[in-house]
Amino acid sequence: MAETSARLPRLLSVLQSRPDWPGANLAARLYADTRPEITPRTLRRDIAKLRSLGYPVHATPGVAGGYRLGAGAALPPLLLDDEEAVAVALSLRSAATHSVTGVGEASVRTLAKLEQVLPARLRERADASSQATVPLTGPGPTVSAEALVVIARACRRREVIEFSYRSREGVLTARRAEPHRLVQAGYRWYLVARDLNRAGWRTFRADRIEDPRSTGIRFVPQDPPDAARFVARAITTGPYRYHARILVHAPGEAVAGRISPTAGVLEPTGPASCLLTSGSDSLDAIAWHIAMTDLPFTVLEPPELIERMGSIASRLSGRLADAASQ
Numbered sequence: 001m002a003e004t005s006a007r008l009p010r011l012l013s014v015l016q017s018r019p020d021w022p023g024a025n026l027a028a029r030l031y032a033d034t035r036p037e038i039t040p041r042t043l044r045r046d047i048a049k050l051r052s053l054g055y056p057v058h059a060t061p062g063v064a065g066g067y068r069l070g071a072g073a074a075l076p077p078l079l080l081d082d083e084e085a086v087a088v089a090l091s092l093r094s095a096a097t098h099s100v101t102g103v104g105e106a107s108v109r110t111l112a113k114l115e116q117v118l119p120a121r122l123r124e125r126a127d128a129s130s131q132a133t134v135p136l137t138g139p140g141p142t143v144s145a146e147a148l149v150v151i152a153r154a155c156r157r158r159e160v161i162e163f164s165y166r167s168r169e170g171v172l173t174a175r176r177a178e179p180h181r182l183v184q185a186g187y188r189w190y191l192v193a194r195d196l197n198r199a200g201w202r203t204f205r206a207d208r209i210e211d212p213r214s215t216g217i218r219f220v221p222q223d224p225p226d227a228a229r230f231v232a233r234a235i236t237t238g239p240y241r242y243h244a245r246i247l248v249h250a251p252g253e254a255v256a257g258r259i260s261p262t263a264g265v266l267e268p269t270g271p272a273s274c275l276l277t278s279g280s281d282s283l284d285a286i287a288w289h290i291a292m293t294d295l296p297f298t299v300l301e302p303p304e305l306i307e308r309m310g311s312i313a314s315r316l317s318g319r320l321a322d323a324a325s326q
């Protein structure tokens with residue numbers, strides 16, 4: 001009985017980690033390091049025990065069958081390790097000042113419930129981190145929590161969604177897409193999806209998405225991109241007049257700490273160099289940004305940036321010479 005009690009929390013935690021589990025895979029994941037007599041039959045008994053405790057675990061029969069943790073009439077308790085519990089507490093405290101609207105009051109209520117059950121050692125860690133953190137908020141665009149939930153659910157279930165999308169110019173168009181991932185970049189959220197209207201992968205700003213709704217139509221992803229890199233490239237180069245390629249003579253890990261992911265994309269070119277791809281409507285903005293890294297670099301393109309940086313360097317040298325002569 002003691003062994004069964006120890007297995008149940010582990011089983012519940014694994015079931016909560018993804019939507020579906022084939023029975024054989026679940027048994028192997030859970031019981032590979034236990035005694036040989038722990039078999040798929042043991043898994044079925046443990047599943048029955050979870051059901052008796054009120055957890056709605058659904059089973060699909062057959063050779064390819066498996067298990068899914070369904071939604072119940074009431075929210076069952078989640079199993080969180082120490083790091084997860086602290087992360088949830090910090091996220092709830094910062095939610096009211098983030099770019100997602102309509103979650104402030106719910107965050108406060110949820111945090112109050114969570115802190116009632118947090119052990120003292122974890123509550124102290126969460127309090128210390130929260131008190132030492134000051135959020136920098138601004139008047140940037142916000143996206144509703146309801147919209148994010150609809151989109152995230154469609155990503156998870158691989159269901160086609162429909163929505164209206166407002167362009168940079170304010171033009172509203174109807175879209176139909178296969179959602180892949182939501183990516184958070186600073187105060188903004190982006191949806192990476194295969195646009196069925198234009199037959200290609202696209203990045204959509206979530207705050208420009210209106211009335212997202214799932215169609216219930218399932219799809220199989222077609223060669224999805226790395227969502228984070230896809231968004232990084234789109235927002236750092238795509239919409240701008242100037243596209244720059246700069247060879248930075250320093251290891252990628254050293255440059256990454258000085259370049260924001262929303263400012264450029266880094267690609268290693270060797271153990272002591274990397275390529276920075278960035279974009280802006282202003283050559284001066286690119287020039288000053290790379291200069292502020294205080295690292296040696298070579299501008300590869302565009303030619304206008306090379307000329308502009310030379311002009312800036314000459315002007316600064318002249319100012320310094322004037323100051324030294326006074």
